[in-house]
Amino acid sequence: MKILLKTTVAAAVVLAFCQSTASADTLRVAADLSYPPFQYRDSQGKPAGFEIDVTDAICAAIQAQCQYVAGSFDSEIPALLAKKVDFISPQGATEKRRKSIDFSDFVYHIPTQLVARKGSGLLPDAAKLQGKHIGVQQGTIQEIYANQYWAPHGVDVVPYADQDTVYQDLTAGRLDGALSPAVAVTFGFLVKPEGKDFALAGAEVRDDKIFSTGSAYGLRKGDEALKQRLNQGLAKIMADGSWDKIKQRYFGDIDMKVHQPADIK
Template identity: 35%
Template structure:
């Protein structure tokens, strides 16, 4: 009888202990679903893209059951902190500003930004004096927006809820230029009809103040076990060739080297 009571008491104690989502069997992955080719919806309503396939490979490596949750970019960190999901896998730059709110894994991409202009544009130099009064677009709540606000105070800055919306206004002639991540911009220009309007311009933007330390997965600061597990899984899929196979489905460059 005593042993039975003791067992029940121990079981009850464990039920009262807090269990972080990071230690649970399932992992919920937050992504945007509006940033092709990294994350987007297919015609039949499924999340797909480089980020999604990397997430699936990481889960397989960790032997975890994972699910994906779509979240608008503006709320992607607040939703993580509110426990809507356990990790953000959405091509997020690792920056000091974001490190104050979340912890990051090792980079799973290198990062660079670029200006994009109409293919007939003569613009090739980008500074505040040159762009004074000109309309420059970027997705809001991004490092691109931070970059423009810091260095182009005299330009007509326009921020949009999605990257597709920025692309549309540039293609329609409502913008003189936009700033975006290098790889998505290159893919848009080379592989879509809409993107044939435009070209990359100027030098790639690699200032770590804005592009940070690469692109990583974000977790809550208390979920260090999950962060370590993700790092181990990432190293494994890079070593066994899974990462490269996924990379080659979407890009001609290696995302770890940008070469």
């Protein structure tokens, strides 16, 4: 009886340990920490921002530990394909990217707009931007759009490794404008002292083939198990109000949810 009891207890301990290990697994997340307020390093050097907080909430919901792997934006897909990370922080789920990777359900949507010095008269039109220097973050859908529609018409499209350097060159006068996600440039640049002389210029830039309906987590094709987990975690924080609280803290009442039929992903 004692031997049986000890065996039963030992088995229970092993089972509990296995369950604990399985529920507390570590997921490596590719992150570009030079993109406030979405991703950046706080005063202690730790990952912070809207996407970081949302991802942490999802990982908590699925009982996983997030481990952020910092790198440049254009290195994220290669890192994913090389299995250096398990998934990528939210980015536009474009047709081009879907050819090489898969995506989770949509996390949020933000429009793309031109930012320029106040009074410059610049608008997101190739004819009005001819001869101008327009900054973009390399590897982004903004770079793809500018190279396809503006560069052939004499616009100098200047790629940068990170968004902070784009802002620095705008302030220094080395750029006439930049094509960027509107929310990122508003809260990462325009609200700061160095951005006081700049503003969003013109309407949202749209292209159904280049721009996506929304931003989502990038995954390796065939990784259905992780995709399902992330979607379940996202659905949970959407339903319990956690996503809304995080969005409100960073962006106030701006509507950033993706509005579309439920069967379109």
